Amino acid sequence: MRDSKDDRRVRYTKMVLKESFIKLLSEKDITKITIKEICEGADINRATFYAHYSDQFDLLHKIEDELFENISAHLSEHTYDTGESGTIDMVERIFEYIKENAQLCKLLLSERGDLDMQKRIMMLVYNKYVDEQVARGVITLNDAEYIYAYTITGCVGVIQKWLNDDMKKSIRSLSELLVKLSMRLSTTYS
Numbered sequence: 114m115r116d117s118k119d120d121r122r123v124r125y126t127k128m129v130l131k132e133s134f135i136k137l138l139s140e141k142d143i144t145k146i147t148i149k150e151i152c153e154g155a156d157i158n159r160a161t162f163y164a165h166y167s168d169q170f171d172l173l174h175k176i177e178d179e180l181f182e183n184i185s186a187h188l189s190e191h192t193y194d195t196g197e198s199g200t201i202d203m204v205e206r207i208f209e210y211i212k213e214n215a216q217l218c219k220l221l222l223s224e225r226g227d228l229d230m231q232k233r234i235m236m237l238v239y240n241k242y243v244d245e246q247v248a249r250g251v252i253t254l255n256d257a258e259y260i261y262a263y264t265i266t267g268c269v270g271v272i273q274k275w276l277n278d279d280m281k282k283s284i285r286s287l288s289e290l291l292v293k294l295s296m297r298l299s300t301t302y303s
Contacts, residue, residue, distance in 0.1 A: 127165060129155040134172050139220055143169055177221060177230040184210050184234060197292060204288040207237065211272065212280055219276040222269065231269040264295045 133154030137146045146169050152159050166172040187210045188203060211218045222231055246252050252260070268291055275282060 123165075126155075126157060126161060130157060130162060130165065130172065131176055134169065135176070135217060135220060138173075143173060173227070176217075177227060180214070180217065180221060181230070181233055183214075185237060188237060197296060201285075201288050201292045203237075204291055205284055207234065208272075208275075208284040208288055211276070212284065215276065215280065218272075222272055222276065224273070228269075231272075232265050236265065260295075267294070 130151060133151050134146070136154060137150055148159055148162055148169065151169065151172070152162050155162075166175065184207060188206050211222075220226065222234075247254050247257050271287070271291060275287060
């Protein structure tokens with residue numbers, strides 16, 4: 114019985130620390146955020162913070178890892194066809210998750226966010242896409258890696274614009290646009 118009560122407390126503590134941190138991160142750069150500010154916002158003492166995280170960067174990485182795992186789980190709930198249609202469906206699922214978690218995603222995928230995290234999310238789809246293109250002989254692996262790097266950066270920019278525009282463009286049309294641009298680029302280049 115005590116374990117479940119402790120687990121609840123730990124979950125609550127982590128939740129309020131994350132909320133406090135996210136609020137601060139929306140106001141200023143991570144390098145200007147102190148542990149004291151995070152703890153005051155969460156009404157938690159510093160020792161409790163350090164029981165779970167080493168610093169504000171560790172907290173950010175844990176939040177990013179959780180987001181990545183949630184997107185992966187969200188994608189794994191469905192099976193996807195191969196080819197353009199399946200890729201569009203997969204990208205659409207990522208956009209659905211981003212929309213459902215817009216506040217956090219807008220922050221983590223913004224210019225203030227970690228570029229590696231942004232790339233990691235897009236790699237969920239494009240690793241599969243690149244593998245298919247190489248396997249079919251559409252493009253070489255070496256060329257695919259360059260196109261892939263270019264595409265990932267562009268996709269992150271599109272997501273940032275979509276979030277900044279309050280997600281007005283439909284998820285389906287945006288997914289189709291990104292996949293068609295990526296496919297056109299890889300087939301034009303090969």
